[in-house]
Amino acid sequence: MSKRLYLILAIVLSVINSKPVFSQAINDHIFAASAAAKPFIDFDSKGFLVNGKRTFIVSAGLEYARVPHRLWYDRLLRIKRAGFNCIEIYTIWNFHEAQEGKFDFTGDRDLGAFLDITNKLGLYAIVRVGPYYCAEWDSGGYPIWLKFKPGLRVREHNAPFEKYVDRFFDHLLPIVFKKQINKGGPVILVQLENEHNNGWGTVTPDAYFKHLQTKALDMGLQVPYFFSGLHHASDPAINGNFNDPKRPNPWFSTEFWSVWYSQYGAKAGDDSLYDRRTWKIIANGGNGYNYYMAHGGTNFGYTNNDEDAASYDYGAAIGQAGDIRPIYHAFKRAAWFARSFQDVLENSTNDSTTYRNLITDTALKITARKSPDGDIVFIDNPGKKALTAKLQGMDGTLLLAPGEVYPVVHHFNITPYVMLNWAYTRIFAIVKQDKTTTLIADAEPGSPLSLQFLTKGNVTAVTQSWLLKVNGNQVSLTGLAPVSNKPSEYSFKTGDHTIRILVMSRSQTDRTWIADNKGQNYIISGAAYTGDIVIKDKSISITTEQPLTRQVAADTWLYTAKEVILLNKNNSSGIQQPASLALSKWEYKTGAHAAGKIANTTGWLKTKLPLQMGADGDITADAWYRTTLNIPTTGKYTLQVKGGGRAQAYIDGKQIAMWQLSAGEITLHLKKGRHKLAVFTAHDGRDKLAAYVGPLNNVDRKGIYGTVYLKKGGPYLSNINNWYFEKAANRDALKNGPPQFDTVSFKKYKMGADAFNLKQGFGWFTTLIPKPATGASKVTLSFKSVDENATVFVNGQQVKHHEGWNIPFEITISDAAVLKQPIRITLFIENYSNEGGIDQPVSLNTIGNAATVTGWAMQGGPGNLNQTIGWQKLSTQSRTATGPCFYRSAFIANLVAGQTFIWRVDPKNMGHGSIWVNGHNLGRYPEKIAVTGLYIPECWLNKGSNQLVIYDEDGKQPTAVQVIAEPTAGRVEYQLSSEIK
Structure with a gap:
């Protein structure tokens, strides 16, 4: 539903003809500008x-x-x-x-x-x-x-x-x-x-x-x-x-x-x-x-x-x-097309009916936009095969690629004296250049050219070509697009204004750039990319670019309002990027000082019960927690901790467990006596809380928080998966309480499934909890999320009403009589939009009465990576301690003006953590998408020595870490210059 929008987008996006996931009618209106802003930004219903x-x-x-x-x-x-x-x-x-x-x-x-x-x-x-x-x-x-x-x-x-x-x-x-x-x-x-x-x-x-x-x-x-x-x-x-x-x-x-x-x-x-x-x-x-x-x-x-x-x-x-x-x-x-014809597109109405007979092929679809400034007819090939289209009034046919939408322009005024009557050839852009208007046509060599103009006043053909025909007030460019390694140029004049037509292939338009400087437009064609344009007096300098892996000899042409200039032929010098950069010998220092039996906790946040990450103002993904345990007898104990993220437990400085905090508990073997417990926690990112409305304090909590229990024996937590569902007619069904369970009306329900077919609905969800172990004083059911409101019944008696999706809640059963037999749990769920049900796991906790662990101290953050003391040389034998650790090295970057080499730090064989280059935090690893290494922005590199620091939360050693090249993202700049009129 809209509350869960981004949970389903990956599925939506896998469907080519996907629909907007907002199923409700959404207002798409815009508040108007104030009177002061209206002359600068305004709108009407058309644009x-x-x-x-x-x-x-x-x-x-x-x-x-x-x-x-x-x-x-x-x-x-x-x-x-x-x-x-x-x-x-x-x-x-x-x-x-x-x-x-x-x-x-x-x-x-x-x-x-x-x-x-x-x-x-x-x-x-x-x-x-x-x-x-x-x-x-x-x-x-x-x-x-x-x-x-x-x-x-x-x-x-x-x-x-x-x-x-x-x-x-x-x-x-x-x-x-x-x-x-x-x-x-x-x-x-x-x-x-x-x-x-x-x-x-x-x-x-x-x-x-x-x-x-x-x-x-x-x-x-x-x-x-x-x-x-x-x-x-x-x-x-x-x-x-x-x-x-x-x-x-x-x-x-x-x-x-x-x-x-x-x-x-x-x-x-x-x-x-x-x-x-x-x-x-x-x-x-x-x-x-x-x-x-x-x-x-x-x-x-x-x-x-x-x-x-x-x-x-x-x-x-x-x-x-x-x-x-x-x-x-x-x-x-x-x-460029939309901007070239914005006078039409921002002031048009649907006129598809007028043009429905422009083509006869029923596999193609016609839509058209009509405006006071001209019309555009769009021919749509929605299928998966290429199709040819014969248009009325056009010599030859158009070839439409699968899925292509092809625009045909009609009655468009290029200037007050020249109308583009029909453009059967695709237009890439129209560029105003002082007293020259340049029309760039997109046509593959050998494909039909068909541009028809109506003019006012005298017309003169500037270009002598059999393709360009002047007949009174009619001008046409018709025939087959020529084969050429540069844009083909055709021009005619009306009065003192020139209409220039540049015919290009698709690969040529890809290498064509429209740039402005001091109010004048320039067209540059031939470069893979064009950056800055600098004009001083009569000299123009243009920065162009070629991909590092596709350096080719390329003619680059400049089109001003008055002339065409061959700027340069870039002969590649075959620039190669090294595959990797050599790293200096690694050094390390522990990031686990807080794990020791004795640790300095001055300045730490002291609380009775632990608080979630961030309570001390820290904004990183790491935090330490410390407390003291008094163990009466040696044996196996269960430590129950609420939390989010990953954790490592240390007893008196020795690591004894690594686990996911969402598991809720771990088993520890503890000796009789007084011990220091340290817990290192880390997470890999917080939820983005899409569509969430409500309190923040108990949503996606990281670290450990709340009551921590310690009890001999265990484990005491289990998931409840054996659920059944029966649909209810409406919310009034709640008044009568839970229906009698039977497997005729109730059907098996899979945790997380949508029970309501993406619609508003109501229903009963039920399960039977086996009789708790003998001596259990209470059991607790924890619901991470129901979608969206729930009323909970125990053996038919209402015990709780909960409102809100993605908000955890619990119920505790402590009645001795109830605990002597299996327990029927029933939920009445109200779903008000799209999918609904029990969308996250439900756990049963039978720990009952247990000792509460109090007296906590916490400190967030990985520690000071810039601290100069504590670093030691790293070898395969030198570091045997476990837990989070800092590593540092250095590499030399040979920065050359005009060469953009892209480098990444590949944390191969590392665990989880963060990487810094020259003090800049590159972000978290491991990556969750198919990219090798973390990108180093080129502006953060020094010419010469660069420092690399890694904080690995799992303490894995950087023996396979490399700074590697990404040549497919690299590029080379060329400065082209010329005198201009």
Whole structure:
């Protein structure tokens, strides 16, 4: 259900024709701009207007929090070069206020600087201010310290929560609002909240939403805004409802999921799949979209959630290391087309009926958009086979690839004197260049060319070619596209204006870039990528790039408004990246000082019972706990500990157990006497709390917490799996109590299964617990989660009512008479949307009366990796101690200007932990996706010596660790220059 949205997305995304998972009708309206902002950003039901001009919003999702600030410009320029005119970001709360009351908007957190770079590059920005974000990020962006605020409940009208949200917004919103477009900045849209169960678009369902709205408006929000999101899906066009007459604003998708966070790198077919899904939006009347993600980046430090580790590559168009994938070029083609014809697409109506007879093949589908500025007819081949299309009025046929959506332009005014009457050849882009307008046509050699123009005034053919024909006020480019190693050029003039047509193959458009400088547009064709353009006097310098693994000799052509210049022929020098970098001899120091029989706990948090990680203000993934055990007799004991993550137990400095805290208990062999117990805990990321509403204190707790029991014997915990289910007609069935159990009406139920077929429903769930062992004083049933409300009965008597999905609860049975026989447990579950049932394991605890372990001390964090003392040389014989350990080494990086070598630290054969290079935390390992090693941002490397530090929580030795090359992500720069008119 919407509460469990991201638990099912992996399944959704495996289906090509996937539907948005939000099954309820979601409002997709947008609040209008204030009067002050309307001249700069406005909209009507047909499209957006930016600075008074119809504008198709092609947006790229990325998070500045996942990119070092020294790489912001590079990543944003790559986005711009792909034809995007906008970026979309989250302003993640715990990234800016990790420690309570300590706000950080500097360095990698300098949001204002990021928006300034965005603005400098001429990009717009959509800013999603939260306070919840999701984003596969630690706790969905909530600071850990929120867990320890009494009475706090997130994402609802709750005074403690709103108090801290307001304080964060007091620091955040002024930065965002100073950068609104009407104040000279790039911000054109703002999103409040994110993927909430209740409020989307302009729906303001309760006082919480009203509070966010009032706060933002009072602080100066003037651009259009909305709640939660608009049209989130991997294929947003499926249920787009593009022609909704009630919508007062454009159709827009704030999360068009392109690929997924479980993938690293390009996968065959990604480009064609998401190319089709993009063109479906354009063809059906969509007015913009935002790819989530266009560049994924990295979860540095401890920012990952429990589904990720360091890499958040997402299989995106721009890779984690800045490399360009095939899908990038698909996005570029759609972006430049949509922007070239935005006057049509942002002011159009559905006119498919008019053009239904343009083709006769019923296997092809027609959609069309009509506007005062022209029409576009989209021919859709939805099948898995290539098809040819014969269009009325066109010589020859079109070949449509499987899944291709092909645009045909009609009656489009290129200039006041030239109309593109019919463009049967696909248009890549139209570029205004002073008194030249360049039309780039996308046609493979030997395929039909068919462009037909109507003109006003005198027409002169500049290019002499039998393909270009001038007949009065009619100009046509018809025939077969020529074979050429450079774009084929055809030009004609009307008055003092030149229409230039560049015909390119698909591989040539992939290597063609549209760039601007000082108000002038330039076209560069031939380079694998074009970066900065610098013009000084009459000299132009262009930075181009070739992938390290595909260095080829390439002609690069520059098209200005007045001339065509062959810039350079890049003869590859065969630059090779070494496969790895040599590491110096390893050193180590223990990270387990706290395990000893004697340990300095000065400054530790002292409590009667242990508290979950973060209670001491630490934000890392590690924590130590210490206490004293008094053992009356030698023997086997069971230690019951509530917790989350992994744990290692030490008795008097000796490691005696490693286990998953979710198991609930471990068995220890203890000798009579007084002992020091130390428990090291670590986790691999917190839940992102998708759609969660309620208290934070007892959700996804890490470390150990609550009452700790110690009792001789055991084990005492077991899972209850033998459940049965019977559907109830409605909630009124609860009034009569549990029905009599029989196997005719009750059917076997599998834990975690959806009992309600994705619909609202009610039902009885029952199981029989065997008679507890003789002498048991009580038993406790622990429910991790039911979906979504539950009333619990013991032997037919109601004992508890629980509300809320994903919130643990318990019941304890201590009646001696009840404990003398098997116990019937029955739950009445109320499910109000999508799937429901007992969605997580139920455990039975028979420990009964047991000694409580008290007197705890805790300290979070791995310790000080920068401390100079304690390091020793590492050899196979030198380290025999167990437990977490630091290791350090060094390597030499030969940094050369113009060469971007991508390096990764491969923690081969290591356990779990973190890696630092030159003091920068690369994130957590092991990775959870198919990528080898943790990415080292090139801006964090030193020329010469670089320090590598690894903290392995399991204490495994780095004998196989390497710094390895990723040549497929590397690239080489070339500076091309020329004199221009």
